Amino acid sequence: MGRVSDPTTQTRALVHAPEAPDAQWWRDAVIYQIYPRSWADADGDGIGDLPGITARLPYLRDLGVDAVWLSPFYVSPMNDAGYDVADYRDIDPLFGSLEDADGMVAAARELGLKVIVDxxxxxxxxxxxxxxxxxxxxxxxxxxxxxxFRDGRGEHGEEPPNNWPSVFGGRGWSRVTEADGSPGQWYLHLFDRTQPDLNWQNPQVRAELESVIAFWCDRGVDGFRVDVAHGLVKAEGLPDYSGRVGLYDEVTSGDETEGGVLDHNATGAAPMWDQDGVHEIYRSWRRLLDGYGEPARILCAEAWVTPEERLARYVRPDEMHQAFNFDFLETPWDAAALTTVIESSYESNDSVGAATTWVLSNHDVVRHASRLGLDQTVRRTNGIAADDPQPDAALGLRRARAASALMLALPGSSYLYQGEELGLPEHTTMPHEVRQDPTYHHTGGEVVGRDGCRVPMPWTADGPSLGFGPGDHPWLPQPEAYADLAVDRQEGVPGSTLELYRSLLHLRRELGLGRAGLEWDGLASDAVVAFRSTTADGGTGLLVVTNLGPDPVALPAGEVLLASGPLDGDAVPTDTTVWVRPAG
Structure with a gap:
């Protein structure tokens, strides 16, 4: 792309050492999340399915990812989009059949893609x-x-056993009617009332879930993303708790005392989250997966846990392989904050020999192309409604491209959420009457919920449902902006977000960035994130500069391999990331 000027810079101490040459595949893999109901609809019912996924897998090979992660496709009444599983060993007819699942796994393998299931x-x-x-x-x-199940409190058991609320709103207990018609016991559900929590002190529960893991391994899957990995074990006696129990809503940017999980996980004290007993479960699962030999079958934790030292316990050598770095996802668009979380993430994970697993978007949070277009000093809500402050779309996309270019240069593994490679924004004006997230309904609309990030993919600018399927009515409506962002509008177009992602992933693999070391560069400041990749022999490779400040930043001499946006002469403008091969 050209050469740039040569200000004097000095590098600082090594932050993260390079991987060993024989490092396992998952330590630097780029894994793409497919939300099955919103990826591709083969039969025209408005809901994505497994045949649709299989037909579109070549797109992911061409994009350059290493693996796919599929959100749940099991038999379910769909009260929480499949996270309420009625049969772990079968496919819901909405998505297809076990034969369709086998065909999808086989097709992925032929394309060189691994498959991770929820x-x-x-x-x-x-x-x-x-x-x-x-x-x-x-x-x-x-x-x-x-x-x-527990007896209720009060003279006649009319009060729930403790004061725990549901993450989705309302209380976390429901009372059953016994066979004789009398009011009976209560059961715990930290989520929807149709999602009763299992008792992980029961040996049958442990044996059953290990059997489920073996069932899918025997069908050829390469690993599991573990939902609510920090929640399986509850404190003895189920004591009352006065803190928040939110899983991913109302998290405050840069404030560890308000909202979300940050306050009630900081010490591991919340009785429903991050109990030490979960680790023995995951050690057992790891032994099971290790028994399958090579290539490794993996576990990735969805664990909303702070501080990072607590999260690192989930990825010790005999437990899980990966844990999503939600601290990175939650960090506001601020150079000092990003530098701090990157360094502390490596410090915590390296201390237990784990790879760091980066992520910016998923099916539970506002897409980062919209999130980064909002005021970064205020609380991030769970969803955006039409009467909420609206993101600056151009600013959000510019920052999202820069953030993705930064993330994909970091050593470790990265997860991408479907459509982020197109720059898809959140659907922020969705009519309330079509919303399906239980959070919206349980809170009486006070919390908008996650539907806005789950809208079906746009494949073509024209045609029914923007190419999502043959029908005109997808399960959630697509915003008008999606037409101009469709795959066929971006494919082969220089400068498009899709082609940027393809270049990022191609160069990441070619340069071995996922397995490199990292040291800060002298360009780093309160306005700039700047680092260099390092090699096992102590050499330096790529220089990565992300300018979050208002003024352009000059770059050292070298070849610009990639930029997330147009350069300003021989400088990188605000909200832009550049990859440079230094001179010499």
């Missing part, structure tokens, strides 16, 4: 066979012991 171990659906058996059985029975 595992939901904290709770089942209330329609799961076990829960139906529990309702039919008596208090104190083995069937009820698979879940967290």
């Amino acid at each position: 595992l939901v171990p904290n709770h089942t659906s209330s329609e799961h066979m076990w829960f139906r058996e529990a309702l039919a059985a008596a208090p104190g029975s083995p069937e009820r012991d698979r879940y967290l």
Whole structure:
């Protein structure tokens, strides 16, 4: 792309050492999240499915990712978009069949893609066979012991066993009616009332989920993203708790005392989250997966846990392989804050020999192309409605491109969320009457919820549902902006976000950035994130500069390999990331 000027710079101490040459595939893999109901609809019912996924897999090969992660496709009443599982060993007819799943895994393998599936171990659906058996059985029975049934408080048991609320709003307990018609026990559901929490002190529960893991490994999957990995074990006695129990909503940018999980996980004290007993479960799962030999089958933790030292416990050598770096995702667009979280992430993960796993968007948070277009000093809400402050679309996309270019240069593994390679924004003006997220309904609309980031993919600018499927009515409406961002509008277009991602992923693999070391560069400041990749022999490779300040920043001499946006002569303008091969 050209050469740039040569201001004097000095590098600082090594932050992260390079990987060993024989490092496992997952330590630097780029993994693409597919939200099955919103990826591709093959049968025209308005909902994505497994045949649709299979047909579109070549697109991911061409994009340059290493693996795909699929959100749940199991049999489910879909009260929480499939995270309420009624049968862990079968496919919901909405998505296809087990044969379709086998065909998808085989097709991915032929394309050189690994497949990771979602595992939901904290709770089942209330329609799961076990829960139906529990309702039919008596208090104190083995069937009820698979879940967290308790007698109520008060003279007649009319009050719930403790004061825990649901993450989705309302209280976290529901009372059942016994077989004789009398008011009965209560059961815990940290999420929707149709998602009863399992009792992980019960040996049957542990054996069943290990059997489920083996079932899918035997069908050829390469690993599992573990839902609510920090929530399986609850504190003994289920004590009352006065803090927040939110999982991913109302998290404050840069403030560890308000909202979300930050305040109630900081010491590991919240009785429903991050209990030490979860680690013995994951050591058992790791032994099971290690028994399958090479290539490694992996576990990735969805664990909203702080501080980072607590999160690192999930990725010790005998536990999980990866844990999403949500501290990075939650960091505001601020150079000093990003530099701090990058350095502290490596410090924590390197201390246990784990790879750091980077992420900017997923199906539970506002897309970063919109999130970064909002005021970075205020609390991030769970969704954006039409009457909320609206993101600056151009600013958000410019920053999102820069953030992605920064992330994909960092050593470790990275997860991409479907459509971020197109620069898709959040749907911020969705009509309330079409919303399906239980959070919206449980809070009476006070919390908008996650539907805005789950809108179906636009494949073509013209045609039904923007190429998502043959029907005109996808399960969630697509905003008008999606037409100009469709795959066919960006493919082969220089400077498009899709072609930027393809270049990022191609160069990342060619230069071995995922396995490199990292040291800060002298250009780093309160306005600039700047680092160099390092090689095992002590050499330096790529220089990465992200300018978050208002003034252009001059670059040292070298070849500009890639920029997230147009350069300002021989300088990088604000909200832009540049990859440079230094001279000499």
